[in-house]
Amino acid sequence: MTTRFNPAAWARLFTPTRRQFLQTASAAAATALVMPAGARKANAFAYEPYPRDDDLETVVTSCAHNCGSRHMLVAHKKGDVIVRLSTDNGTYQGDAYGTDTEEKPQLRACLRGRSYRSRLYSPERLLYPMKRVGKRGEGKFKRVSWDQALTEIAERMVYLRDKYGPQALLDQSYAGASYGVLHKSDQIEGLLGRFLGMFGCRTSSWSVPSYQGTTFSSRMTFGTIEDGNEDDAYAHSKLIIMWGWNPAYTFHGGNTFYYMRMAKQRGCKFVLIDPQYTDSAAAYDAWWIPIRPNTDAAMMAGMAYHIWDNGWHDQGFIDRFVQGMDPGTTPNWAYQRGHESFKEYILGTNDGVPKTPEWAAEICGVKADDIRKLAEMYATTKPAALKASWAPGRNAYGEQYNRMAAALQAMTGNIGILGGCAEGVGKAWHSEAVAYPYDQYANVWYASIKSDRWAHIVLNYPNVTRQEAGLWPRSDQFDGVVPNIRGIFWQGSDWFNQLTNINKEIAAIRKLDEQGEGESLLVCSDSTITPTGIWADYLLPIATHFERHDVALPWYKGHYYIHRPKVIEPLGESKTDFQVYTELAWRLGFGPAYNPKAARDYFDNPDATDEAYLVDWWHKVQEHQHVEWSWEEFKKRGVYKFILSQPHVAFRAQIEQGLPFQTPSGKIEILSSQLAQIDDWSRTQYGYEIPAIPKWIEPWESLNHPLTATYPFHLISPHPRWRTHSIFNNIPWLRETFSQETTMNAADAKRMGIKHGDIVELWNDRGRVVTPVYVTERCMPGVLVLHEGAWMDLDKDGVDRAGNPDFLTKDDPSPAGAFAYNTVLCNIRKTDLHHRPGWDQLATARSHVFRRDQ
Ligand SMILES: Nc1nc2c(c(=O)[nH]1)N[C@H]1C(S)=C(S)[C@@H](COP(=O)(O)OP(=O)(O)OC[C@H]3O[C@@H](n4cnc5c(=O)[nH]c(N)nc54)[C@H](O)[C@@H]3O)O[C@H]1N2
Ligand SMILES: Nc1nc2c(c(=O)[nH]1)N[C@H]1C(S)=C(S)[C@@H](COP(=O)(O)OP(=O)(O)OC[C@H]3O[C@@H](n4cnc5c(=O)[nH]c(N)nc54)[C@H](O)[C@@H]3O)O[C@H]1N2
Ligand code: SF4
Ligand SMILES: [Mo]
Secondary structure, rough: OOOOOOOEEEEEEHOOOHHHHOOHHHHHHOOOOOOOOOOOOOOOOOOOOOOOOHOEEEEEOOOOOOOOOOOEEEEEEEEEEEEEEEOOOOOOOOOOOOOOOOOOOOOOOOHHHOOOHHOOOOOOOOOOOEEEEOOOOOOOEOOOHHHHHHHHHHHHHHHHHHHHHHOOOOEEHHHHHEEEEEOOOOOOOOHHHHHHHHHHOOOOEOOOOOHHHHHHHHHHOOOOOOOOHHHHHHHHEEEEEEEEOOOOOOOOOOHHHHHHHHHHHHHOEEEEEEOOOOOHHHOOEEEEEEEOOOOOHHHHHHHHHHHHHHHHHHHHHHHHHHHHHHHHHHHHHHHHHOOHHHHHHHOOOOOOOOOHHHHHHHHHOOOOHHHHHHHHHHHHHOOOOEOOOOOOOOOOHHHHHHHHOOOOOOOOOOOOOOOOOOOOOOOOOOOOOOOOOOOOOOOOEEEEEEHHHHHHHHHOOOOOOOHOOOOHHHHHHOOOOOOOOOOEEOOOOOHHHOOOOOHHHHHHHHHHHOOOOOOOOOEEEEOOOOOOOHHOOOEEEEEOOOOOOEEEEOOOOOOOEEEEEEOOOOOOOOEEEHHHHHHHHHHHOOOHOOOOOOOOOOOOOOHHHHHHHHHHHHHHHHHHHHHOOOHHHHHHOEEOOOOOOOOOOOHEEEEHHHOOOOOOOOEEOOOOOHHHOOOOOOOOOOOOOOOOOOOOOOOOOOOOOOHHHHHHHHHHEEOOOOOOEEEEEOOOOHHOOOOOEEEEEEHHHHOOOOOOOOEEEEEEOEEEEEEEEEOOOEOOEEEEEEOOOOOOOEEEOOOOOOOOHHHHHOOOOOOOOOOOOOOOOEEEOOOOOOOOHHHOOOOOOOOHHHOOOO
């Protein structure tokens, strides 16, 4: 093993006491040095004086993770230490300094990316394999060798598989590493899934927290999730409706704002439908329509009514391209099966309830006149982009919202045209995505559950129905068999911190504890000591994307590849996930099948093998995407930006050339052929009935629900600008810009005697969290906003002092699988409890625990 990591230098980095370290946080941002003058002598960098640019080596790489985009980072290093990070300046593809055009924009990093060095070298960095020595969740670990950790994990895996069957190990990998082509961490293409599948013991988790309602809608309506335009298409819109979409905060592409600004300059109007007035609305001077959370489908139904009422719909488009919009486009077989068209539903032909703007206003809290005005704007401005983002679909019956949006997009003919927008999921340009074997062993599983149901399954096993578990049907003896979950593998996920109803997850772990030491296994592979890791039996240190060879893909939007060389050697004893699973696979007897290009010493010498996979991948890029650069040229430049002859618009070919959509009927299916033909819902992965056309369905919690008598506030938990979920929570530079707080309406606060900056407690039957409060007119009455991703920090009474909203969320999934993160009622009051925002108050800086006796 040849690592150039120097433990003494590492120790020097962190010699000051924690207190001194904390005091430096503000100085750090100003000087870009972690240590202030006056602290005990500690070399933040091995190099003083600060090296000049000429002394540094410049390496192009990319930022990472499931953050909404993918930008360039340029590392400037001396020896094996990254001294500085910069970003795209237009030159790296061989263009003049500053090149930044509509066709070829720069990929400039956000604050998170630019602070990446402090994540790389953070005190929470996991450097060695660790084994739990205390109780689960207590945070007591000791350092062990890789050999010991892998031997013990392999033995336990075999024991659990043999005793509890091929469903005993739960794959909880997720998108932390998904946007590389070689080192992947998701349920479909990921390294863990392939490993557990080959081992013959895997329960997978099929519903995606991000957008399962949206995915479902896109698949049912368009037959694909590649329904997005590239972002430059926004520059051609005349009206952009940001429906539950805040691209200023929650990135959905790297240059969205750039193109939206172009639209603004060209006269585009902007509307925001959101319980809060966002920075995006402020930036574009949008008309803000506050809406009660989780009532969007009702408002959209009211808009559809008004559009028909005035004849503003595009009948030509509907007749040619749509199924089930109105009686004329609804097949007879569907009527024979008792279904109705969308228009009949909206007009109330059969249920006697016309979905008028007045009807909608009662539900969503938006004035009927405003619903009418927006409907008119949308139907009479061409082209118009209704961007229905995912958050309103991250709700009970969230799929209905997304399908209702597709109906509005279709009835106004805004699909497949430049400046329109069909996107639900928004996956646009098709990239070459996988460099390692994706064959018959990929995504093998013996049970597949709705992802938010694992704790429920553990707690109630064996008294769980297949509907409750959301089991995906199979055609063998495992069909309908609810898994007896005995182990969890976390890879590229902090899911213990990020899934719903954390107290229920804790109860599930406690139940596993009760079943006896040795009867379960929790393994967390991560580069950071995460809140999830605290609950694991083994922590495996994973090399970051700066420490391994890969290529970065855009995150849904953008058309480029960024080379990711091994910029520095892996810190500590870090290994890549691929090294870890390959080594385990060798020990378990299927090494060559798992990683066919690797020799037995891959654990120590991965470079040539990784290169070989990437070269093969590049050949596919050359072949499929007609790229002329050689692999060597790509490696030299670092980035390949495709130039498209025109903005990529999803479904352009279907509309312009009449090609069929990928649905059973070849049409845009507002009435889904697939759903309309299901008889026994209990045997589907959905478990419960889903209407064949989009409909308004009352959610299980909302501001219209009687439960408001006890819990009068609706909590939504959007994504933070200063974190990627839980990633970057411990970065002091970012903490200076934002903090974890609850946003509350000023009139509500006044009525309750709560003032800006007070510490408040939010609670419901599921949990309690503590945060400071931010009082503002920018949030509608009755709604609270608390961003997801804070590192949980429980006190002895089980109160989360860090303010993680997932102590309040509910683990009931929507029939189509949508996580109901934004379907939450709770209450709020002032408290004397302290908020402990994590890193800067030591609460979650667990590194000192781990390193104490080394
Ligand atoms: N900075 C940053 N960017 C990210 C991420 C991140 O963690 N940080 N995560 C990425 C990932 S994985 C994902 S899935 C996407 C998520 O992308 P989105 O789902 O679009 O993002 P959110 O931030 O959850 O919510 C967007 C807006 O929806 C509003 N909203 C919430 N509930 C409702 C509702 O019921 N109705 C309406 N009309 N509005 C509602 C919120 O107030 C917020 O302004 O973001 C990606 N981008
Ligand atoms: N209340 C509420 N909760 C939510 C949401 C919400 O809107 N509201 N949003 C949900 C959504 S959309 C999402 S996507 C989830 C995100 O949930 P997670 O995916 O669990 O969140 P992350 O914080 O991104 O965690 C990813 C982890 O992967 C690690 N990682 C990164 N790269 C690698 C690698 O190469 N190998 C390994 N082994 N590990 C790596 C990171 O260090 C990090 O700890 O959160 C969900 N939680
Ligand atoms: S948007 Fe994402 S990829 Fe881009 S710099 Fe920020 S964190 Fe990195
Ligand atoms: Mo997500």
